[in-house]
Amino acid sequence: MRSTGIKKLVLLGAGHAHVHVLAQLAQNRPADLDVTVVSPYPYQTYSGMTPGLVAGHYIAEDCQIPLEPLVKAAGAKWIQARCSGIDATEQRVRLSPSARSQTPDDILPPDIPYHLLSIDTGAVVDRDRLELDMPGASTHALIVRPIEVFATLWPSALELARSKPVSMAVIGAGAAGIELVFAAEQALRTQGISGARFTLITGGDGVAANYRPGVRRRVLRQLKRRSITVLRDTCVGIAPGMVKLGSGAELACDLPLLAIGTHAPPWLQDSGLTLSEAGHVLVNAFQQSPSHPNVFAAGDVSTREDHPHPKSGVYAVRAGPALATNLLAHHEGQALKPHRPPTHTLNLLSCGTGHAIVSYGLWHTEGAWAWRWKDRIDRAFVAKHMRSAA
Ligand SMILES: Cc1cc2nc3c(=O)[nH]c(=O)nc-3n(C[C@H](O)[C@H](O)[C@H](O)COP(=O)(O)OP(=O)(O)OC[C@H]3O[C@@H](n4cnc5c(N)ncnc54)[C@H](O)[C@@H]3O)c2cc1C
Structure with a gap:
């Protein structure tokens, strides 16, 4: 890629960690960092609220974070497309039109270059x-x-x-x-x-095989x-x-x-990035690829080599601040900060009738109050990222 002094950061997907990265960039985007978000939908769906959508607790808009204001506030560009391949050697991302893309195929570039890449595209069913x-x-x-x-x-x-x-x-x-x-x-x-x-x-x-017997x-x-x-x-x-x-x-x-x-995305498999056995992007304590230091990843698409943990929204959310810090630090040539995923996470299983089962480590209980707690946490996450876009 020809050097102009401006570095290109490409964010693939607008998952839980990337909404935080965008909010962080809105506070502090270096002038020499050109940011592009590639994501197939004009909003990020908060999956934790999907069962509530099915149950009738929420309407679709309650569970969606509109992307455009977030992208605008971050001074970034949005390409409505899905990534269909990465060439980590050439530092290019291949694009395919999203099913609902408003971008006519003829003006969607087949691929885009990057200096710095971050992947938060979630899990897929292949x-x-x-x-x-x-x-x-x-x-x-x-x-x-x-x-x-x-x-x-x-x-x-x-x-x-x-x-x-x-x-x-x-x-x-x-x-x-x-x-x-x-x-x-x-x-x-x-x-x-x-x-x-x-x-x-x-x-x-x-x-509930991954849960404790209680x-x-x-x-x-x-x-x-x-x-x-x-x-x-x-x-x-x-x-x-x-x-x-x-x-x-x-x-x-x-x-x-x-x-x-879920599965690892098929389009990652010939990227040249080091992958986990199951085919996810392997990352170190800095959420950084050990094979390609200018590639970072978080959420369900990634696996920590030092600290494998379950794939869930909570871990993706927790990785957001570290990912934002390390992307900016890498750009500035500064030292990266390790991210320690939590040992235990709060699990709230909604039973659909305004009742939820809550567990944390060995502790577990249930009740209507637990559902109200989950509802508050979920709505607060969506509201937080709506506000930061204003
Ligand atoms: C019904 C349901 C309920 C759940 N409830 C909970 C819960 O209560 N708590 C919890 O912790 N976890 C929950 N999970 C798990 C949770 O959904 C995932 O772990 C979480 O979404 C992972 O976040 P992420 O940031 O990795 O990706 P996602 O949130 O899936 O975001 C991925 C983003 O990338 C975009 N994208 C996808 N493919 C591409 C591509 N090829 N190119 C560009 N962009 C792309 C997507 O459109 C999306 O914007 C639930 C899952 C389901 C299915």
Whole structure:
């Protein structure tokens, strides 16, 4: 790249950590730093509020941080596109139009150069890999990622449920699947839609496998209270009106909703960056690539080499300030600061009826107050980034 004295910082994705980076740049953007954000949607959806959207607690706008004001305040440019490849040697990012892009294909550059790159594009469900594990899933299931697409498709699921008594199966019994099955049950019940049946298909690990036994017992009690069937079986395929199970059984199902574990983005795999075994961007204590010091990453797309931790929004949010500090420090040629991810995080599992289960380390409890707490935290995150854009 020809040097003009101006350095190009490209932010891929507007995930939890990057909204903080943008807010930080709005306070203090060096004059010689040209910032471009590449993101497919004009807003960042706060995923923690998606089950609340399904349940009917929120409307879409409650869960969205508009990007344009954030980008403007940071003195940055926004390219509405998705990254479809990185060449870390040539320092270029390949772009593809986003499905809803307003940028005509002919003026979207095929790739853009960078001096400094930061990646916060979140988790993906790789449709090709999904089809290998679960034939038919990418055609017949409502998939929770991308979350922006899921949010726009959920109303059509509700319409179907209004037209006939449906059988809904949520596939995946981690935090997202659990919250979504509770939320869907609440949505139909509060809208007076009767006759629906709900099943949670857990896969091999069972319900809430990443939680402590006490939390698991609380989740199971709430599922029973709401007459949600738990199937300890694995989904191995989906056909119209039916979920095929590993045991050989078939479950009649009008609405299969997929909330399984996610994959690393396929477009990272030939980037030249050092990746984790699962294919995520490997980063060190500075959220920096060990192979390419001018590349940083945070959130679900990355894995800490020194301190692997679960992939969740809380960790992505916590990495934001360190990422912002280190991007600016790298640009200024100053020493980077290590980021220590928290050992324990506050987990709030919404049960959809204005009730939540809360856990932190060994401690866990539940109640309506816990849901109000989660609601306050989630709304505050969105509001904070709306305000910082003003
Ligand atoms: C239903 C549900 C509920 C959840 N609830 C919680 C919760 O309560 N608490 C919690 O801690 N975690 C929760 N999670 C997990 C949480 O969603 C993720 O861990 C979190 O979103 C990760 O944040 P991130 O910054 O890595 O990416 P994201 O928040 O996913 O943001 C990624 C951004 O990158 C953009 N992007 C995607 N692909 C590209 C591309 N190719 N090029 C450019 N931009 C791209 C996206 O549009 C988006 O703006 C939940 C997940 C789900 C599915």
